[in-house]
Amino acid sequence: MNGDVLKQLxxxxxxxxxxxxxxxxxxxxxxxxxxxxxxxxxxxxxxxKRYDSDEVIEAKTGxxxxxxxxxxxEEYFRELETQCLKELLKRKNTIIAAGGGAVLKNxxxxxxxxxxxxxxxxxxxxxxTLRGDKRPLLRENPEQRLSELLEERRxxxxxxxxVKITNDGSLSDVSKKVMGVYYAYFDY
Numbered sequence: 001m002n003g004d005v006l007k008q009l010x011x012x013x014x015x016x017x018x019x020x021x022x023x024x025x026x027x028x029x030x031x032x033x034x035x036x037x038x039x040x041x042x043x044x045x046x047x048x049k050r051y052d053s054d055e056v057i058e059a060k061t062g063x064x065x066x067x068x069x070x071x072x073x074e075e076y077f078r079e080l081e082t083q084c085l086k087e088l089l090k091r092k093n094t095i096i097a098a099g100g101g102a103v104l105k106n107x108x109x110x111x112x113x114x115x116x117x118x119x120x121x122x123x124x125x126x127x128x129t130l131r132g133d134k135r136p137l138l139r140e141n142p143e144q145r146l147s148e149l150l151e152e153r154r155x156x157x158x159x160x161x162x163v164k165i166t167n168d169g170s171l172s173d174v175s176k177k178v179m180g181v182y183y184a185y186f187d188y
Contacts, residue, residue: 023092025182026110028157029119030150031100032126034167034174038119039097041175046182052097053084060084065099078105089113095178103153107160115185117178118161123147125167 027035036052043050054065057080061068068077081099085106088096098110110116123146130142158164165177 024089024094024096024114025178025185026089026096026098026114026116027119027178028098028103028110028116028161029100029167030121030126030146030153030157032130032146033100033119033121034129034171035097035100035119037171038167038174038178039095041171042178042182043095045175046095046179049091049094050097051088051091051094053081053088053102054097054099056084056088057081082106082109085109095182100149101153103156103160107156111160111162115163115181116161117181118157118164119167119174120157120164121167123150 027039029035039050039052058064081102082105085098085102123143126146127143163181165174167174
């Protein structure tokens with residue numbers, strides 16, 4: 001995070017000149033980049049509400065994400081994800097951890113209604129977090145699949161965010177960076 005980004009946030013604009021909407025932070029990034037853990041810690045320390053779109057979808061449907069993919073397919077899941085994000089973005093002063101594929105259909109929605117932070121993390125770090133995970137898109141050869149997903153999505157993450165934070169340290173360090181953006185943006 002550099003001084004120019006913080007100045008833009010304080011001024012209420014981004015590099016592309018758009019006016020930012022106050023109210024919510026949305027964390028985007030690859031599965032396993034740290035969105036869930038960072039959102040939990042930052043929300044607790046900031047004393048704001050926190051939502052994870054995947055958790056909300058599972059609670060509403062009574063199915064795991066894996067079960068939704070198996071029974072109904074990815075397209076159906078993406079529709080649920082869009083509806084979930086629309087509902088969550090109506091709330092204010094929240095941190096939302098969006099699913100890793102949320103940028104496939106929801107970049108405009110997210111950027112119009114929140115400050116979007118891309119949590120960037122290298123494949124090695126992601127694999128250390130996801131070891132033993134049963135995510136539907138990572139069943140076979142997770143390292144290769146993660147590399148392919150990152151290649152497919154990198155431009156969406158980078159083009160769909162207002163701020164990029166690299167997760168190359170501890171959970172505490174990344175959470176502090178998110179909190180720094182929150183304080184700069186909301187000017188508290």
